[in-house]
Amino acid sequence: MARQHEPLRYRRRRGGAVTIHDVAARAGVSVATVSRVLNGKELVREETSRQVLEVAKSLRYVPNVAARTLSIRRSQTIGIVLPEVHGEFFSEVIRGIDLASRAAGYHILVSGSHSDANEMIDMLDAMRGRVDGLVVMAPDLTLTTYREQLAHKLPMVLLNSDDERHPTITIDNYGGARTMMKHLASLGHKRIAFIKGPEQNADARERLRGYRQVMRALGGGSRELEFDGDFTERAGYDAVKPIVALSPRPTAIFAANDSMAVGALAAFAESGIEVPREMSLAGFDDIPIAHYVNPPLTTIGVDIAELGRRAFAVLAEAMEKGSSTRREECIGTTLVVRKSCAVSNSGTYKTRGRKKGEGS
Amino acid sequence: MARQHEPLRYRRRRGGAVTIHDVAARAGVSVATVSRVLNGKELVREETSRQVLEVAKSLRYVPNVAARTLSIRRSQTIGIVLPEVHGEFFSEVIRGIDLASRAAGYHILVSGSHSDANEMIDMLDAMRGRVDGLVVMAPDLTLTTYREQLAHKLPMVLLNSDDERHPTITIDNYGGARTMMKHLASLGHKRIAFIKGPEQNADARERLRGYRQVMRALGGGSRELEFDGDFTERAGYDAVKPIVALSPRPTAIFAANDSMAVGALAAFAESGIEVPREMSLAGFDDIPIAHYVNPPLTTIGVDIAELGRRAFAVLAEAMEKGSSTRREECIGTTLVVRKSCAVSNSGTYKTRGRKKGEGS
């Protein structure tokens, strides 16, 4: 068996970095005292404290985070896992979380561009020991399926995903869609087409639900007015052709997101159909571009930074207390009226009577 | 003096997390062997290795990053410090770095929204022990002034900042501006106004330099054609009034960035001046909106993701070798011709002869 060999003390050269021991030695106190002074929680004589602080500053001492993390088992860092990191939407989420977390003394570790669920799981595992909590956004995939594979049990809050085991912050997609539909209805539109988002996307599903609810209330609601899409401009562009071919032609189109609405707008411009005179068009998200297209797009605005802020607040609570009380929060939306929707030039076709008022 | 008190072993309850000791015990080997298997560098008998791997997997063992970081003194993480985290530009930079770094097994720690230099210095210090290297973007302030205050000596690469002590990746602002100016000149424009960016912004300065260089070559170059701006839409909007008041009126405007060009476009739309028939307009950056405004904006495109990619490459080298060989890299730009610039309707005023051909 290995027996006492010479102490290896100082065998490794220290990397030049100042440690708490250096400060302690220089100040003529123990490391414990230095630690106490720096963390400020315990009793230390005023004079000792001043002394230590002075030495620490003169030595430019900065605590080693890894060591502290190992010791107290928390890193003062939260992880953010997103499907993408670019684009107005995601960067705004990051910004919201960054602002809130930094105010609370937390750093953020970001990871994006996860094409598939397995890659995301790997990333989530890799965060262990690095972060105290996670904000995860995985609208397209059911993280639920993979949850059991997670090696850790970190506090975690989900954005725009349905999950019954973790607190969730969602956008009020359903309410927003209803708001827009009611706006359209108030302009006299009854025959309103809808360009859907991806099948498995939670946001898309809720928006569709809102659309259908109002359509039923208006007495419509046939599936022939719903068209497939995948949130891309291309999909919006492509959806226009079958929509205008419909007879009677819809008087308005509600696209599940702005990108598709913008694509549709391009298609209308090409085909010479005038928006909003001949066709009203609405989107969802209020991305910056919505303001610049011609005509400017009427859409539903979402306070994305607020989404990030709330996400952090809930996560902070979960990290503090062990688990959050609030299980689900919802971010409200606002109707942004611009120029892409006009009063319906109705009367050209029979007005369908309201069959039943099955509003929920 | 404190003498041997009872060993505190197991006094603290372990947080349920599986450690390397658990794996070692279960596999009937020492922690050293487990570590060797997992890191795969040293000699371990095939069978032992298989055995350990099996146990590790069944126990869902994930190494504690903090401990490893403390031990080997590297975190496999790089820090990114930006003035902002939102907006197309910054998120695209993050994306570029994220992609490159993840491919190399690194995580990224992001921090943005630093209003002043001191805050940024604090952040840089707080990164110590957390990251192995830094990518810093501080175009507006001279980090140089504050460098001495940095407690650490981390490998670091700067984006769009001038600094002679660290490797720097910059956008070819000067070349891009010259390219645009030459394009404008080739369309027959000689009297070209320029809307400047912030005084202390490095990008803005270089673009101005490119503008001036070509103007001199064209025989112009008086300061009366330069207008103040700060990269905001508002500034672009406001600059239009004095520009059109000029006599003779310029035939083209080159805005130091797209946002200002977009603002100018709005002003022209309001005042009924037609772009590009009566006035050509060009921007810089090729932000997404440039494609959607009416008319679509002619501008200079920059491969921002490439900027991030290269930044990581240089940083990786610096972290590897201790210091980088390349001190400065430049990201090229491309001319993006759209519809906002037309041939000059010259002849309405005297064509100034080319005084000297001082092209560099």
Add this chain to the structure above:
DNA sequence: CCGCAAAATGTAAACGGTTACATTCGGGGT
């Protein structure tokens, strides 16, 4: 069989903090 180098594995000291517990110090009460 033995000896011996090479291969495989084990032992325990770092890494740089935090903190439980021990120790010392400094009055006030009796």
Add this chain to the structure above:
DNA sequence: ACCCCGAATGTAACCGTTTACATTTTGCGG
């Protein structure tokens, strides 16, 4: 004086890895 008690400070175990060096095993020629 002496004792006691709280405040201030010191000591060293511990967090979970990596790894230098020690030790044990293995394989093989003599």
